[in-house]
Amino acid sequence: MKEDKQIYDITVIGGGPTGLFTAFYGGMRQATVKIIESLPHLGGQLTALYPEKYIYDVAGFPKIRAKELIDNLTEQLKRFKPTICLEQSVQRLEKQEDGVFKLETDQEIHYSKTVIITAGNGAFQPRKLEIEHAEKYEGKNLHYFINDLQSFKGKKVAVLGGGDSAVDWALMLEPIAEKVTIIHRRDKFRAHEHSVEKLKQSSVEIVTPYVPKDIIGDGEKISNVILKETKGEKTITLDVDEVIVNYGFISSLGPIKEWGLTIEKNSIKVNSKMETNIPGIYAAGDICTYDGKVKLIATGFGEGPIAVNNAKTYIDPKARVQPLHSTSMFN
């Protein structure tokens, strides 16, 4: 297993809005910061579940699209260049005898003086295609994420799903792929009206209401997807080069429950300093609970700095909890 021997001041588990602002704030307090996120992209619920929706209750923004808020937080974060580890889910967290925390993900070991957990509802994972043997095509021609649109050039692509991201991917691939087919179990798509309208005007083949029933392949590559009418018996055999599944995401606290933290109502209990029951581990955002807690982006943005300022005094008891104002830090 890979190991990053550098001991960071603060490791933030979860790259949602709270994690991003917490990491930025760690930079403000001159801490070395690392973010570990299980998805291949930052943004938490905002990018995974509602990137196109407008948010109306973030201070200073009368109205902002979820994905733009994440773009802004990422831009703000760049000032301090924290280490960002994507596609790694923290499985184990333990305090070593020397007081340093050891974090083990599915791929790498990390070390940190303090940890701030901003894990929302737990690690996001894509909802998988429930067809026998499908998993052996993952990383081959069955995709749950798209990193490089050009790799679909001239290919026959099947997109499974009926939400915003399925429709968006189908539209983005249309000018690149040889042919795009979108398959949804209902006649009505759950995507933005204007995107659905664009889809209907495009050359994308729409197959509804159908569900994938089986896949045919040689173990290396899926060559056909067998589609079945959702409520009927008709079947279609689709020739494919690539299959993209967009069934949304599921999240679960999973391993977090095993880290010795006090869990209440599926959340981590913290005090007014965002301290958990384990000294040196803090929690902020949707994952934490205390008397009067409300789960909003706005509250996470307040809790992150509280956690950071207290983590700073945990590392160095002479450090002030009350920070300098940002207005007096930069020109």
Ligand SMILES: Cc1cc2nc3c(=O)[nH]c(=O)nc-3n(C[C@H](O)[C@H](O)[C@H](O)COP(=O)(O)OP(=O)(O)OC[C@H]3O[C@@H](n4cnc5c(N)ncnc54)[C@H](O)[C@@H]3O)c2cc1C
């Ligand atoms: C449809 C919808 C609309 C919403 N609208 C609003 C709104 O208008 N206003 C508002 O204030 N709030 C809204 N919310 C709630 C808001 O999205 C959440 O309060 C916010 O996302 C919480 O941010 P967070 O960073 O704490 O957690 P999240 O956004 O959940 O991010 C947590 C991240 O941590 C990662 N993670 C978890 N465990 C691990 C692990 N072990 N290892 C690595 N990574 C891990 C996850 O993959 C995830 O990316 C809405 C929510 C939904 C679903």
